[in-house]
Amino acid sequence: MRVVKNLVLTFFLLILTACKTSPSVDEDIPNITASGTGASTGSEFDTEVISTADTGPYSDIEVSEYNVQPGEFNFYPRETNGWDETGWSILTPSEDSRLIYVSSSLGDDATAEFYAPRDIGDIENPGAIKPFRSIEAAYANSRAGYPDWILLHGGDTWEVHESIQLNSGRSITERSVITSYGSGEQRPIIKSDAGETFRIWSYKKYIAITDLALYGYKRDPESSDFSGWGLVDESTAIRIYSPKGSVMGTLLVEGNDFNFFSKGISINGGGDVLDVVVRRNTIRNSYSERDHSQGIYATHTSALLEENIFDHNGWYKQQVDTGNEKAEGQANMFNHNTYFAKSFHSKFIRNIFLRSSSIQNKWTASSDSHSNVDSIKSHDLWMEDNVYVGGEIGISAGGNTDHDTGPRWKNITIINNVMLAIGRDRPTNRTLGWNIDATDWEGGLVCGNYILHTDNLLVKNLVGIRLNGHSSNVIIAENTIHGLIAPNPSSKTGAITVNSGPKENIRVSGNNIQLVDSNMRVLLTENVDSIVFEENHYFSDLDGDEWFRSQDVSYGIDQWRSIASDNNSMVGQASFLEPKRTFETYLASVGLSQSIDEFSQLAARQTRINWNRDFTAQAVLDYIRQGYGNMTCTL
Numbered sequence: 323m324r325v326v327k328n329l330v331l332t333f334f335l336l337i338l339t340a341c342k343t344s345p346s347v348d349e350d351i352p353n354i355t356a357s358g359t360g361a362s363t364g365s366e367f368d369t370e371v372i373s374t375a376d377t378g379p380y381s382d383i384e385v386s387e388y389n390v391q392p393g394e395f396n397f398y399p400r401e402t403n404g405w406d407e408t409g410w411s412i413l414t415p416s417e418d419s420r421l422i423y424v425s426s427s428l429g430d431d432a433t434a435e436f437y438a439p440r441d442i443g444d445i446e447n448p449g450a451i452k453p454f455r456s457i458e459a460a461y462a463n464s465r466a467g468y469p470d471w472i473l474l475h476g477g478d479t480w481e482v483h484e485s486i487q488l489n490s491g492r493s494i495t496e497r498s499v500i501t502s503y504g505s506g507e508q509r510p511i512i513k514s515d516a517g518e519t520f521r522i523w524s525y526k527k528y529i530a531i532t533d534l535a536l537y538g539y540k541r542d543p544e545s546s547d548f549s550g551w552g553l554v555d556e557s558t559a560i561r562i563y564s565p566k567g568s569v570m571g572t573l574l575v576e577g578n579d580f581n582f583f584s585k586g587i588s589i590n591g592g593g594d595v596l597d598v599v600v601r602r603n604t605i606r607n608s609y610s611e612r613d614h615s616q617g618i619y620a621t622h623t624s625a626l627l628e629e630n631i632f633d634h635n636g637w638y639k640q641q642v643d644t645g646n647e648k649a650e651g652q653a654n655m656f657n658h659n660t661y662f663a664k665s666f667h668s669k670f671i672r673n674i675f676l677r678s679s680s681i682q683n684k685w686t687a688s689s690d691s692h693s694n695v696d697s698i699k700s701h702d703l704w705m706e707d708n709v710y711v712g713g714e715i716g717i718s719a720g721g722n723t724d725h726d727t728g729p730r731w732k733n734i735t736i737i738n739n740v741m742l743a744i745g746r747d748r749p750t751n752r753t754l755g756w757n758i759d760a761t762d763w764e765g766g767l768v769c770g771n772y773i774l775h776t777d778n779l780l781v782k783n784l785v786g787i788r789l790n791g792h793s794s795n796v797i798i799a800e801n802t803i804h805g806l807i808a809p810n811p812s813s814k815t816g817a818i819t820v821n822s823g824p825k826e827n828i829r830v831s832g833n834n835i836q837l838v839d840s841n842m843r844v845l846l847t848e849n850v851d852s853i854v855f856e857e858n859h860y861f862s863d864l865d866g867d868e869w870f871r872s873q874d875v876s877y878g879i880d881q882w883r884s885i886a887s888d889n890n891s892m893v894g895q896a897s898f899l900e901p902k903r904t905f906e907t908y909l910a911s912v913g914l915s916q917s918i919d920e921f922s923q924l925a926a927r928q929t930r931i932n933w934n935r936d937f938t939a940q941a942v943l944d945y946i947r948q949g950y951g952n953m954t955c956t957l
Contacts, residue, residue: 390494390572390597392624393667393702409629410602410930411576413530415439416469416496422460423448423503425475429455436463445473446503457486457512464489469496473503474510474534481539482514485521485561491528494572502533507932509579513539513547518561519583522573524591530574531560533929538582541609543638551650554611558585564593564622571596571624578603579926584610586635589620598625604926605630605659609638609651615679621663627670629938632659633922636679641751653679653749659713660684662700669704672939676918678713679749687730687762688723696725696762696792701732709939709946710741711905711918714754716773720761720790726823728792729764737955738770740946742905745781754783755806761790762823768798770955772946775805775904784808784842786817786835794826800955802834804901808842811868816846825852834953836896837862844869845882855888861895903949911945912936 406412415421422436423429434454442448454460457472457480464470466489474480491497500520502510512519512534519536522529536559540549549555559580564570570593580586586605589595598620605617617635618627636657639650646654657679662668663686675682687699703719710716719734736758745755755776758768773786786803789796803817817835820828830853835844841864847853850872860879862869870882877885879893906916914921914936925937935941947953 392594392596395597395599395626408930408933410933411532411574413497413499413501413532415445415471415499416492418468420464420468420470421445421448421473422463422471423451423453423473423475424455424457424460425453426455426478426480427475429453431455431459434459447505448503456480457482461486461489464498466490468492468498470498472500474500474512476502476504476506476510477508479511479513482512482516482519485516485518488520488522488526488529488531490526491530493528497528497530497572497574499530499532500534501530507927507929509533509535509929511535511537513537514559515540515555515557517556518558520560522560522562524563524565525568525570527570527572529572530576531578532574533577535579536581536583538584541582541584542607552611554651556584556610556613558588559583560587562587562589562595562598563591564589564595566592568593569596570594571598573598575600576602577930580605581926582607584608584613584615585617585619587618587620588616589618589623593622595620595623598623599628600625600630601628603630604633604922605635606633606922606926607638608635608657610657611648611651615651615657616661617659617678619661620665623662623665624667625662625665626668627660627673629672631674631676631922631925631937632678632682633674633676633918634678635659637749640749644751646750655680655750655752658682658684662686663688664699665703666700667702670706670708671704672707674709674711674939674942675713676711676922677747677749680713681715681718682710682713683717684715685717685719686721688721689725689730691723694725694727696728696730698732698764699730703731703733704735705739706735706737707939707943708739709905709942710739710744712743712747712749714745714748714750714752714756715759716741716744716757718756718759719763720759724762724791726791728762729794730762731766732764734760734763734766736766736768736771738943740772740943741774742946743775744773745776745784746778748778748780752783753781754785755781756783756785756788758787759785759790760788760793760796763789763793763796765794766796767955767957768796769800769957770953771801772950773801773803773806774946777805777807779807779809782809782812783815784812785815785819788815788819788821789825789828790821791823793823793828796827797829797831797957798833799829799957800832800953802836802950802953804834804836804838804898804950806837806842807840808837811841811843811864813871813874814846816843816871818845820847820849820853822848825849828853829856830854830858831856832858834859834896835861837864838895839863843871846871848873850886853886855886856890858888858891859896860891860893898950900949903946905942908942908945912941
């Protein structure tokens with residue numbers, strides 16, 4: 323039985339988080355429009371599908387032909403036999419599957435054979451077989467609509483110059499698979515300069531991609547094969563295209579390493595893509611000299627991202643000046659670790675997001691430009707137990723086209739995440755460090771998050787949690803904000819900020835705001851009457867009469883209690899067990915140097931054979947939380 327990839331979150335979510343940047347002119351981030359060039363050749367689905375991102379609840383979408391609902395991650399329930407004992411997904415070939423082995427070192431396309439599962443005693447270690455040499459020849463022997471497997475020999479290397487078109491499988495439990503075989507710890511390496519290495523085109527579904535290393539070898543400036551600056555072509559590791567009005571999906575991407583592409587994964591085309599599971603991959607070093615670059619870009623998508631590591635995506639080098647130049651892969655404000663547009667029923671769990679060009683998780687819900695009226699464009703997004711280090715913005719749920727008439731997001735949840743040093747490294751050379759930025763939410767929860775340690779005094783535009791725009795029924799609770807070092811108070815931001823847009827039924831409760839050695843304001847709000855403040859714990863080294871601000875007037879605690887009815891919150895410095903814990907001290911605690919580069923490189927070598935908990939978000943979360951009281955969201 324072959325162990326490969328992930329789950330079915332039959333267990334499901336119904337709150338989500340969406341991200342947008344501030345509406346200020348100089349900091350706003352324009353929308354990126356995805357384009358698709360492929361034409362549909364016919365649909366397997368009899369009914370027209372309308373994007374849930376535009377119409378609201380998933381029950382409005384007709385997917386009976388497809389056998390999956392948005393937000394239903396349908397790869398075996400965890401409670402049964404979907405995972406092995408270390409959390410890797412299990413895939414099993416069918417009786418009529420073809421097992422098509424490929425080895426660049428031992429194969430021969432002229433003499434190769436494919437096999438039935440009954441002919442192979444151990445699929446991973448098949449013994450004396452006749453493998454193919456080329457991936458192209460192997461795929462020529464696979465069948466569309468069948469659960470055929472392409473197995474690449476671990477440690478072998480292929481150069482790929484044209485897109486590899488992946489076939490659909492038969493069903494959710496009978497997928498077409500491309501994976502590895504062999505007893506070693508090394509993945510098969512696909513060195514690619516194709517525009518798209520793997521292409522999953524119109525209406526393809528039931529596909530698994532597992533245990534591979536995809537490497538944009540001509541894009542790596544440290545490689546002898548490097549194309550040279552000014553000559554670096556765009557290249558995407560996996561491109562998924564769904565034509566407008568269609569639905570496709572049930573795709574599993576697990577245990578892979580994507581390195582030095584312009585985009586690791588791109589999902590676009592305007593149709594809905596459901597049941598996308600991306601887990602335990604490393605996606606790193608995406609950059610572009612010509613276009614926008616992301617670790618993963620997705621639109622109209624319902625996806626689960628779980629236990630991945632995203633590092634240094636969107637840039638190769640720091641922005642030279644203060645603009646958005648792209649030469650030599652400079653960081654700019656258009657590039658991010660993840661960029662999801664008009665998404666729905668998606669969940670990010672236990673991922674590590676490191677050193678993005680700009681935003682770690684960018685979510686957009688852009689209104690129709692011709693309508694002049696806002697409507698819900700993204701809904702039911704959930705971010706939980708993730709670790710964020712560096713970049714200049716942690717989670718942004720807002721943009722970009724906003725007519726300022728109402729909400730554009732619904733049911734957003736951001737809980738129990740750890741954010742460290744957001745803004746510290748200034749990739750784009752801007753002076754902002756925004757941790758959680760939310761705009762136009764209709765229903766949301768920001769709870770149990772740790773927002774810690776931005777101490778670069780050049781970072782003057784500093785935000786802990788900010789709620790903007792037309793927002794209602796939002797709870798900001800039980801968050802710990804500590805170590806945000808502002809040299810001077812801002813008239814526009816505090817550790818928690820609620821702007822002047824229309825607000826209704828907002829609660830700020832149980833937060834522990836500790837601004838030691840900082841001149842940052844504790845709270846800034848323009849909507850005192852629409853917010854309940856209760857049971858918070860406040861401290862700042864700013865002059866006490868400046869801690870709170872509303873309607874351009876600063877207040878001390880006594881005046882604040884009077885105008886905000888904030889009568890049961892505490893004032894004073896809290897003590898923590900180890901308030902200096904950072905991602906770098908975590909690395910030292912597990913015997914690594916304090917180098918994120920080293921961490922990322924070692925993490926990328928992990929496979930299901932040598933999986934190490936030290937490289938997981940859960941291990942980092944445990945370490946950070948122990949230093950600050952082990953608080954998590956209780957709501």
